[in-house]
Amino acid sequence: PTFxxxxxxxxxxxxxxxxxxxxxxxxxxxxxxxxEYWKAKSAGENIAVGEEVEILxxxxxxxxxxxxxxxxx
Numbered sequence: 040p041t042f043x044x045x046x047x048x049x050x051x052x053x054x055x056x057x058x059x060x061x062x063x064x065x066x067x068x069x070x071x072x073x074x075e076y077w078k079a080k081s082a083g084e085n086i087a088v089g090e091e092v093e094i095l096x097x098x099x100x101x102x103x104x105x106x107x108x109x110x111x112x
Contacts, residue, residue, distance in 0.1 A: 053072065053102065055094060057072065058091070058092050059072075060087065066080050066081040067079070068081075077100070078100060078101045079102040080101055084106075093106075
């Protein structure tokens with residue numbers, strides 16, 4: 040038998056992914072993930088350009104992110 044893994048696309052496919060800040064999140068800016076640019080909002084403090092972030096969620100076309108390897112304060 041052949042098993043097909045369901046393709047995860049759209050918002051669900053972005054959850055948990057990592058990206059890099061392109062425009063500072065103060066608290067809204069731009070990140071790049073999987074070669075695409077997304078409007079993003081920090082779930083906590085401001086995040087500087089070049090920092091790695093983890094995607095927590097999405098609302099409309101804006102991603103909610105937190106700094107990678109840091110817990111929310």
